[in-house]
Amino acid sequence: MRKTDLSAPAERPATDADPSVPLRRRTIVRAAAGAGLLQVASPFIITARAADTVKIGLDNPLTGTYAAVGKNELIGCELALEQINAKGGILGRKAELLVEDSTSGDAGTAVQKARKLIDRDKVNFLLGNVNSALALAMAQVSNEKGVLHVVPGGHTDAVTGASCHWNVFRVCNTTQMEANAVTPALIKDAGKKWYYITPDYAFGHTLQAGLEKACAKHGGTKVGGDLTPLGTTDFSSYLIKAQSANPDVIVFLTQGDDMINALKQAVQFGLDKRFHLAGGQQELEALEGLPPEARIGTWVFEWYWNQPNVPHVKEFVEAIKKKSGRVPTARTWFGYASTWTCALAANNAKSLEAVKMAKALQDFHLPPEVALMPDGAFFRAGQNQLIPNLYVGQAQAKGSAPDDLFKVTTVVKGVEAAGPLEESGCKMTWPT
Incomplete structure (x- = not known):
């Protein structure tokens, strides 16, 4: 462990996005290139070479107990998509985000939406879910269908532990x-x-x-x-x-x-x-x-916006504030990192075949512009679990800014918190 001071003054925007604002039950986001977007290090083909799009399906709560955190994950996904398309898309093809409301606690609905995204909409990637039980249920579907699946924010150990799958990766921490x-x-x-x-x-x-x-x-x-x-x-x-x-x-x-x-x-x-x-x-x-x-x-x-000494964090915070009127949360970063993981997997594999992309992500380190934390973050081989920093500290009524409600006292290295791979319970098997 090492102690890190992440406090710094910041100004709150004039308006805040309201997490209770209703979203359409199904939306399709098509992001175009825009000026002033963050630059991510990995190279992308700039000229689109195909008319068809690469589809990323998000099956996450937009209603119920977890609506607010689900909405913030969506905002992070949207920013990543804009940046990906600004750099030429995925393998030279435009990327689009198809969004389904899983609800906050209905596994049947989450599974139904996952099947719809895969079977009817032909998504190349599946994202979700905030609810761990729903994430596990969706993982059964994605594994059955052989689709690369990134879990942004479902924490239960089994996702990358006893119930791990070769095609399922997770961005948030294990419990x-x-x-x-x-x-x-x-x-x-x-x-x-x-x-x-x-x-x-x-x-x-x-x-x-x-x-x-x-x-x-x-x-x-x-x-x-x-x-x-x-x-x-x-x-x-x-x-x-x-x-x-x-x-x-x-x-x-x-x-x-x-x-x-x-x-x-x-x-x-x-x-x-x-x-x-x-x-x-x-x-x-x-x-x-x-x-x-x-x-x-x-x-x-699991991530905090007030990190003045960490490269690229300020730019990310400003980009999210421009989109939503508020600072990003850990959930915003989950959605952002998950969507970028899809693009990076395809780019590094030079393929949209799920097995090739999953292999390309073994021990893959996120670029600093995506990791946005002091020690970076990587997907541990043999488990598909992202190993990031964790931020321990105290909640506070008021900090350096109205949004600064947490005082980080210790940044814990993910490798210290994760323990050895053999204790994870994951017995990874790959298609023959």
Whole structure:
């Protein structure tokens, strides 16, 4: 680990994009070349040589609990697409993005949309999903169909672990990586007795398991916990039970609107005065939705916009602000890096054949203009998991700018958080 100061003043744009703005259930984005776009190092053929397009299908939530983070991933995808087309497209052909609303929690809908994108729309790549359970279900479809699939933001370990596939790559961290990154700071700053409030699906289950494992390694213990349904609005019964257990830390593993509701109610109950409120993964979308007094605790961010000493980050932030009126979040970067991964895979393989592209991504390092973090990021061979930096720190009511709601205290190297490949559970098999 190494300590890094990522704080710097920045100005907030006059208007903010509203995450609640409804999006059409199905949209097709055709991005044209534009002036002033970021330049990415990898070479592309400039003159299009075919009339047909290369299609990237995004099957992600645009409604429900995860609508806000799904929308931000879409914004990142759109910027990447504009840049890709500005540099000649994918293998000289124009790229287009086909978007489907998976909903936030319906695996049947996500699978149906994935099949539609692959079978009817003939996409060359599949992106999605925010929801880990939906990502796993979609991975079964993409593997069956032999389509290169990038998971931007579904974290459960199995995606690149026990259920890994040769064609499925992931940009966001595994839940065990997040747990390994945050646990030392949380034990040191808050204590060893933890109570968990956990969403009752794949992401929550594996994140809690990862934290229990990491906590025990550092001498900590679980004193209780509850599983909460996705979309819970009233957390009072869970908070009362947490209070009765008298932990050092109440660990919140909820996400999206559930995180906002849980933390807001915890502060209303005054639990922040008695216990350390914290968790594994935190997101700017949730902090923005909280009142200032509830922006507290120790967390992991998977990417953060305020990195003044990291090349290309400022340009990326400005490009996103120009598109959306707000700074990018980790979700914006997930969508951006995932879309660029598609183009880079084809470019490096000189092919749109899924097996050739998947082989080209083994141990492939993202260009600095896409990685946008101090130590870069690469897809680990034999697992297809991106190994990036993780940002550990404290939520804050106000920083150097209105958007600066997280103080990074430690940048953790991904290779340290990931552990050895053999512990991932991935047994990669390739088509013969």
